[in-house]
Amino acid sequence: MKKLTYMISLLMVFILVACTTLEETDPNEITTTTEVTETTEPTDVPYERPDNSNLVENTEIELDGWHIVWNDEFDYDGLPDSEKWGYDVGGHGFGNQERQYYTENREENAVVNEGFLTITAREEYYKSRNYTSARLLTKGKFTQMYGRVETRIKLPGGQGIWPAFWMLGDDIDTVGWPQSGEIDIVENVGFEPNKVHGTVHGPGYSGGQGIGEGYRLPNGERFRDDFHTFHIEWEPGQIRWYVDGNLYHTLNSSDVEPNNEWVYDHPFFIIMNIAVGGQWPGYPDDSTVFPQEMKVDYVRVYEKDYSDDSDHPSAISNLTIDSNLPYKTEISWSESSDDSGISHYEVYINDQLQSTTYTNSVSFNDLDQETNYDIKVIAVDLADKKSVATTTSFVTGKFITIPGTVQAEDFIENNGIQFENTSDSGGGLNAGWINTGDYLTYKIEVVESGTYTVDFRIASQNSDGEVSLFVGDQSNAITSITFGRTNGWQDFRTFTSPEINLNSGVHTLRINAESDDFNINWIKFNKK
Structure with a gap:
């Protein structure tokens, strides 16, 4: 369908050239970036008008020096391809006080036809919200580390409208945001019709402290009036942002403050959406027209061609083991160097590949306690060349001992929960930003069978709540507690469970959230 449309358009151009003189066209291309909270005003980069050759280039999938690894040309009709796209669903504001309900498999909000994906925000009452929209993502279907991520979009526009094309780290469910990292390829807020942000x-x-820059169109031109191409080029230690082929922002790992962390050397998934309202864009008013449409021509992901690279990366150094932690073994090292860049590290335990990691550290929570292990780490570059192995040995520590205290941050698995410094006595981190269904798991060793009570250290500013506790592979909770609000996110109070029975031995412990919006600092098992 797209090829036919393009050929017809090209024939019309030839006919027009024979009859008259063409004015220079402006094939605007865009990239959007969504944020989790309000963004500071970035520096503007002046617009450079692309020449007409971009119109031809936009029809080509392959690029010199790159090879395509994933794409959706939207050359079909119906719902977005379920093998490529999933949905974020809900109306809980998504951390930004947004007002839409994101729907799933609903053509009124996301549909493909005539060669384009159209995401539509509508003013309609739906599941207690006054607006609907769609938020598509490749989570669980496709991720990418490094490369060129490109889209061609015609953005919506209007007060309170917030379209975005962006990426999140695929480890967000274990480390939370912002530790996962977020790359906003392009985003726009309705009160700035001629400006996008990266x-x-x-x-x-x-x-509000995100690192970025803005890009403006000149002379009253608006991004909603035409298609624009947006892309990033992402390499180890550097990300570059482009609009219509014009480079307007380069970020290096050295630009991140030394006490912060560069978290962009691992796979990310793609997201695109229209939010309605929020802390940054404000909210719709009488000037806002609905429905609002975001039309997407294509999404393409490329990897750089490293076929000429024959050098092997250097071996890693400073291999360090912290095996005295009661809940996991942490392994870290100094990064390898390579001319093309490091793709990942392979970590072997007793000559068996146990982990492929994209950072210079890894942790294990499933090793036997008080046991000797051999480890080796190998660096692999982007051309798939490997370094010489670096090896050492270590002995693991003991698990969290019960009776005793389980600190929230000592988890071995985390689903949907983030952490912050706590002002509660004893310091450390508390778990927060908790929603119903979120959970934390721990490895514990019960020293003695018997009867116990469990103290939960909880803070809740706004509402009462409930939390439950599971041990082992039991399908039913061994106990649960309800708690009242404590009138502050750092106003921690202790709530005690009824008596429970525990068997001695090593167990997996899971804390399950049965309500929203509370913090938890620790739980303590007391032997009766």
């Missing part, structure tokens, strides 16, 4: 968010520079 931004990153990470630990220590998230929300």
Whole structure:
């Protein structure tokens, strides 16, 4: 369908050239970036008008020096391809006080026809919200580390309208945001019709402190009036942002403050959406027209061609083991160097590949306690060349002992929960930003069978709540407690469970959230 449309358009151009003189066209291309909280005003980069050759280039999938690894040309009709796209669903504001309900498999909000994906925000009452929209993502279907991520979009526009095309780290369910990292390829807020933003968010520079720049169109031109191409080029230690082929922002790992962390050397998934309202864009008013449409021509992901690279990366150094932690073994090292860049590290335990990691550290929570292990780490570059192995040995420590205290941050698995410094006595971190269904798991060793009570250290500013406790593979909770609000996110109080029975031995412990919006600092098992 797209090829036919393009050929017809090209024939019309030839006919027009024979009859008259063409004015220079403006094939605007865009990239959007969504944020989790309000963004600071970035520096503007002046617009450079692309020449007409971009119109031809936009029809080509392959690029010199790159090879395509994933794409959706939207050359079909119906709902978005379920093998490529999933949905974020809900109306809980998504951390930004947004007002839409994101729907799933609803053509009124996301549909493909005539060669385009159209995401539509509508003013309609739906599941207690006054607006609907769609938020599509490749989570669980496709991720990418490094490369060129490109889209061609015609943005919506209007007060309170917030379209975005962006990426999140695929480890968000275990480390939370912003530790996962966020790359906003392009985003726009309705009160700035001629401006888009490219931004990153990470630990220590998230929300209003995100690092980014803005890009403006000249002479009253608006992004809603035409298609524009947006892309990033992402390499180890550097990300570059482009609009219509014009480079307007380059970010290096050295630009991140030394006490913060560069978190962009691991796989990310793609997201695109229209939010309605929020802390940054404000909210719709009488000037806002609905429905609002975001039309997407294509999404393409490329990897750089490293076929000429024959050099092997250097061996890693400073291999360090912290095996005295009661809940996991942490392994870290100094990064390898390579001319093309490091793709990942392979970590072997007793000559068996146990982990492929994209950072210079890894942790294990499933090793036997008080046991000797051999470890080796190998660096692999982007051309798939490997370094010489670096090896050492270590002995693991003991698990968390019961009776005793389980600190929230000592988890071995985390689903949907983030952490912050606590002002509660004893310091450390508390778990927060908790929603119903979120959970934390721990490895514990019960020293003696018997009867116990469990103290939960909880803070809740707004509402009462409930939390439950599971041990082992039991399908039913061994106990649960309800708690009242404590009138502050750091106003921690202790709530005690009824008596429970525990068997001695090593167990997996799971804390399950049965309500929203509370913090938890620790739980303590008391032997009766």
